[in-house]
Amino acid sequence: MAGLIVRQCLAWLLHRAPDVRGLPRVAGAVHTFACNLGEPVVTADMRLGYRVRVDLRTRTERLAYWTGLYDDWLIRSAARYLCSRPGAVALDVGANIGFWTLGLVAASGGNCHIHAFEPVPCNYRRLEENLSLNTNLLGAPATAHPFGLSDGDTQVEVSLREDFEAGADTGNAAVVIDHSDRRFRCLWVQMRKLDSVADELGLGRLDFIKLDIEGHEDKALAGAAETVARFRPLILTEINEPYYERRGLDATCVFQDWMSRNDY
8 A cells, every 4th residue: 555655646746747858758767666566557647637547567558647648739739629610520540548539528628529449349448447437527428439440341450569468458459460460469350431330420520530540540541531521620640650661551652642632
């Protein structure tokens, strides 16, 4: 119990530190000192005003625990955009355990409806747990879906990567590209095309899409062509170049071609 109190006090102090460039390094050093002071799955109080259950064995989750930060400036920017569009609808594609979903809910004051997509079962269960943990924030609905978005309605094999290898219950995963991915534990997950499920979701509008799916973003956009053409949402995407290189693709060319064809 004493160790847990020490860890909580250290987190409290770091949450009051300014968001400066060296903060993650300080948080890493504190984690090295305090990582064994209590159970690895804990509740983090985030600076944007939501709470989230995290696994300290997962790198991004433990940084969130110690600092209270996760993409805050990006989430605030997206939330300002959504707040300027009453009744806005957003998609969190690659929701993981819910940092972006809950961050948008908190930063927008519940002024948008968010659909969160997460195909990895253990991450999805934690996502649902975190949505339940924040029922006070959910003035507007946030809906979790246990599948990912791709260019077909099918199952794909994903590798549970470094976080899981370190013993975490939740963490990063990516679609299997070649045999090298099978050094990690792999499983099959469900994928859908956004164009196939838009009516099921009741999408009468779509204002914003956040995409972070480890080199599978182009596939998700291919399966959303009709929906994107219809609603013209603002799109924020990670482009993780090594995954595209492993697929034999130049990420810059892939997305420049997509923007040209879709007038983005």
